[in-house]
Amino acid sequence: METKLNHVVLAAENDIKGAQSIHELMNIKAKYIGKKSEIMDLMKTLGSLSPEERPKVGKTINIAKQNIENLLENRIVKLKEMEYQKTLQDSKVDLSMPGYAIGYGSLHPLTIVWREIEDIFISMGFDIAEGYDIEDEFHNFDALNTPKDHPSRNLADTFYIKDDVLLRTQTSTVQIRTMENYKPPIKIISPGRCYRNDRPDASHSPAFHQVEALVVDENITFQDLRDTLNTFVKKMFGNHMKSRFRPHFFPFTEPSAEIDISCVNCGGKGCAICKNSGWLEMGGAGLVDPNVLGKLGIDTEKYSGFAFGLGIDRITILKYNIPGLRLLYENDIRFLKQFTMNN
Numbered sequence: 001m002e003t004k005l006n007h008v009v010l011a012a013e014n015d016i017k018g019a020q021s022i023h024e025l026m027n028i029k030a031k032y033i034g035k036k037s038e039i040m041d042l043m044k045t046l047g048s049l050s051p052e053e054r055p056k057v058g059k060t061i062n063i064a065k066q067n068i069e070n071l072l073e074n075r076i077v078k079l080k081e082m083e084y085q086k087t088l089q090d091s092k093v094d095l096s097m098p099g100y101a102i103g104y105g106s107l108h109p110l111t112i113v114w115r116e117i118e119d120i121f122i123s124m125g126f127d128i129a130e131g132y133d134i135e136d137e138f139h140n141f142d143a144l145n146t147p148k149d150h151p152s153r154n155l156a157d158t159f160y161i162k163d164d165v166l167l168r169t170q171t172s173t174v175q176i177r178t179m180e181n182y183k184p185p186i187k188i189i190s191p192g193r194c195y196r197n198d199r200p201d202a203s204h205s206p207a208f209h210q211v212e213a214l215v216v217d218e219n220i221t222f223q224d225l226r227d228t229l230n231t232f233v234k235k236m237f238g239n240h241m242k243s244r245f246r247p248h249f250f251p252f253t254e255p256s257a258e259i260d261i262s263c264v265n266c267g268g269k270g271c272a273i274c275k276n277s278g279w280l281e282m283g284g285a286g287l288v289d290p291n292v293l294g295k296l297g298i299d300t301e302k303y304s305g306f307a308f309g310l311g312i313d314r315i316t317i318l319k320y321n322i323p324g325l326r327l328l329y330e331n332d333i334r335f336l337k338q339f340t341m342n343n
């Protein structure tokens with residue numbers, strides 16, 4: 001029987017060598033190891049053999065079958081290689097031609113500034129906290145003391161997904177979630193994307209970026225807020241920069257203030273950009289309303305806190321003197337190419 005098997009393998013080898021296509025190979029496979037092949041017929045006779053002979057003969061048949069399978073496999077690889085070479089020849093590709101140079105990419109200015117902001121606050125002992133872009137009304141409005149009839153809750157101002165589910169309009173939602181989940185001392189910033197139903201123009205975009213800070217600890221005062229913001233502004237824009245506060249109202253903080261920084265263009269002397277005031281608006285700040293802390297189960301006898309929010313888009317525009325918000329979102333490669341981590 002071994003001689004017979006050897007003949008079968010030899011015949012198969014001959015056929016396989018001559019095959020010029022995968023289709024042909026499949027027919028050869030059926031012929032030699034398919035259901036109706038000689039080898040399969042031999043397999044069927046195993047049952048009639050004695051228990052001593054059976055394993056030995058079975059093994060011999062299997063080796064023959066395996067040999068044919070290997071030959072088939074190798075021929076397939078060979079045929080594919082030949083096909084590839086033929087395609088290369090037919091396509092008239094000149095492999096000696098030099099390739100196209102691929103230019104270096106650079107980070108988006110918003111990404112550069114976002115990372116710089118994180119680095120500055122990390123160096124001041126802050127942690128980075130992240131939240132969800134899709135939020136519920138409770139975390140975006142109720143928990144922040146926003147009255148039920150406040151205009152910001154309007155469909156015209158906020159993107160609702162369904163009744164009480166919306167795209168967050170501010171990253172303060174992360175502050176609430178942090179206070180729900182962690183006990184003071186808390187010292188975090190939450191940078192992220194926010195959404196408002198605004199028509200895009202030089203100073204508005206339906207999607208924009210904010211960074212908010214929250215500190216809750218014993219004996220936190222307005223002076224801590226001033227010091228933190230002043231340090232940030234100097235590290236971000238340079239040592240000559242100053243910041244100032246103007247009284248304002250936010251539902252979430254009491255007292256509240258708007259933050260101005262010295263004009264990055266004229267350094268405070270007065271120019272067209274700062275409308276001759278020497279100051280530019282940067283965001284809002286204040287001491288966290290004890291009401292907000294109390295609702296979240298924080299002992300207001302022992303703890304107080306401050307919070308502030310700044311626009312990352314606005315900081316980017318001021319830092320790089322970019323004329324208008326739109327350039328940040330148009331993805332014009334000629335504009336984006338001008339930014340690298342070094343400038």
Ligand SMILES: [Zn+2]
Nearest residue numbers: 263266271274
């Ligand atoms: Zn100015």
